[in-house]
Amino acid sequence: MLSLFIMLGLSLVFLSRYGFSDDFSVIYYHYTSPGWGIQWEAMSGRPVYGALRQMMTYTIGSVSGFSWFRLLSVIFIALYAVLFCSYLRRNNLFNSLYERMTIAVGIAFLPAMQIYAAWAMTYPFALSLCLAFLSFLAVSRKRGNRRVNEGLGYVLLTLSFFIYQPSAMIFVFFVFFLAFFEPSRKLSEIIRYGVILGAAMATNFLYVKIYTAYFGSTGRDGLEHHVFHKLLWFINNPVAQSIQNYNIHRSTLYGVLSALLILYGIWCTPRKIGFPVKIALVFAFCLAIYAPNLIVAETSSPYRTLVGLETIFVVLFFNGLFHIFRANYRYVFPFVVFLIVFSADFNIEHYIIAPQQRQMAELAQALKSVPHGQPVDFDIRDVDSAAYSRFRRFEFGGLSIDNSWTPKGMAMTVIRNSHLDDIKLTDGILVSSPDTKGVYYLRMKLIRNLDY
Numbered sequence: 020m021l022s023l024f025i026m027l028g029l030s031l032v033f034l035s036r037y038g039f040s041d042d043f044s045v046i047y048y049h050y051t052s053p054g055w056g057i058q059w060e061a062m063s064g065r066p067v068y069g070a071l072r073q074m075m076t077y078t079i080g081s082v083s084g085f086s087w088f089r090l091l092s093v094i095f096i097a098l099y100a101v102l103f104c105s106y107l108r109r110n111n112l113f114n115s116l117y118e119r120m121t122i123a124v125g126i127a128f129l130p131a132m133q134i135y136a137a138w139a140m141t142y143p144f145a146l147s148l149c150l151a152f153l154s155f156l157a158v159s160r161k162r163g164n165r166r167v168n169e170g171l172g173y174v175l176l177t178l179s180f181f182i183y184q185p186s187a188m189i190f191v192f193f194v195f196f197l198a199f200f201e202p203s204r205k206l207s208e209i210i211r212y213g214v215i216l217g218a219a220m221a222t223n224f225l226y227v228k229i230y231t232a233y234f235g236s237t238g239r240d241g242l243e244h245h246v247f248h249k250l251l252w253f254i255n256n257p258v259a260q261s262i263q264n265y266n267i268h269r270s271t272l273y274g275v276l277s278a279l280l281i282l283y284g285i286w287c288t289p290r291k292i293g294f295p296v297k298i299a300l301v302f303a304f305c306l307a308i309y310a311p312n313l314i315v316a317e318t319s320s321p322y323r324t325l326v327g328l329e330t331i332f333v334v335l336f337f338n339g340l341f342h343i344f345r346a347n348y349r350y351v352f353p354f355v356v357f358l359i360v361f362s363a364d365f366n367i368e369h370y371i372i373a374p375q376q377r378q379m380a381e382l383a384q385a386l387k388s389v390p391h392g393q394p395v396d397f398d399i400r401d402v403d404s405a406a407y408s409r410f411r412r413f414e415f416g417g418l419s420i421d422n423s424w425t426p427k428g429m430a431m432t433v434i435r436n437s438h439l440d441d442i443k444l445t446d447g448i449l450v451s452s453p454d455t456k457g458v459y460y461l462r463m464k465l466i467r468n469l470d471y
Contacts, residue, residue, distance in 0.1 A: 043428025
């Protein structure tokens with residue numbers, strides 16, 4: 020029942036026909052170089068993700084093919100939520116089925132999950148979450164050989180890291196949950212989980228260093244040397260974003276109300292320690308769960324990297340709500356779930372699907388006006404993003420046509436679907452210099468009025 024509800028709530032992503040950003044590079048390489056390789060992702064420490072991304076390149080030759088991979092992502096998200104709800108029920112955590120279902124739905128519709136579902140390229144990230152949770156369950160298993168369980172947990176978590184490091188760090192959330200919501204757990208047991216996590220992280224780090232030493236680096240593995248500066252950035256960006264939970268339009272009022280509910284949720288956790296100590300421990304877990312992004316110099320916090328932070332804060336947020344509305348939970352929580360699903364669908368439709376479909380339709384119209392006989396490329400300078408979405412925050416409201424690696428994949432789709440085979444694109448997926456002689460340039464900033 021829960022899985023069907025989640026799949027229905029996210030059905031927009033696999034019932035709609037669209038592509039988003041890097042998705043179009045898959046189409047480009049499908050027709051030009053299907054065996055383009057997985058080296059870029061391997062250099063980023065994500066070889067398993069690279070292999071799964073390669074599978075897309077071999078199979079997808081049109082925009083409609085992306086729906087199948089988005090469906091696969093939704094299935095993984097539903098499985099993840101069902102596993103977590105089952106864990107809550109089995110361990111008798113929270114007081115009612117309503118509360119457990121609310122939390123399970125809540126974590127399945129977070130902004131990070133909306134991106135995982137709506138962006139075909141990120142379909143393996145939800146699988147990474149499932150692997151990290153299965154790793155936690157393997158380590159916590161009471162039956163069987165303890166060393167075998169720990170070994171299995173290490174292997175599953177390492178595979179999760181080899182797909183996407185921020186999603187693999189959801190393992191920290193489960194340790195956090197165990198520490199705060201299962202007060203009978205001892206510190207030594209929590210340390211045991213930390214050792215497994217450390218081993219998996221070290222394996223991923225060593226792999227990156229060895230691989231990049233032989234095959235080169237993407238530049239993303241540069242380490243951060245300004246610790247205090249990075250800490251301030253962490254508080255002002257990832258933490259502040261995650262406290263807003265489902266509200267992608269940053270609001271001071273909503274942020275303050277959400278923060279107060281989170282603090283009350285911390286106060287009401289079953290662990291019997293001092294409130295200031297609880298707050299300090301929550302912050303420590305937040306630092307730990309975002310560690311892969313903190314240790315590198317890159318300072319970008321797109322929603323796809325925030326899944327762990329968002330999950331910690333939203334569970335505390337709900338814990339606060341549960342204690343405020345416990346007497347009326349049968350009426351309040353279904354309404355809360357409705358609001359969550361409605362806001363997620365609104366975000367996906369208005370800030371991802373609709374802008375992408377408008378861009379594709381207008382590019383198709385523009386290509387039909389292209390003169391023949393010259394190779395075609397694209398001038399992506401000064402694209403007006405507000406023409407497609409007045410809101411833009413990381414992935415939400417982002418454009419495809421202003422990426423140097425996207426328009427040719429989009430154009431290739433239009434050319435093949437509209438039988439415009441006499442239009443020839445310049446070689447290479449990256450757009451060439453806008454002043455190359457003998458090349459006709461579509462000026463993407465003028466695409467809405469077709470004034471060429």
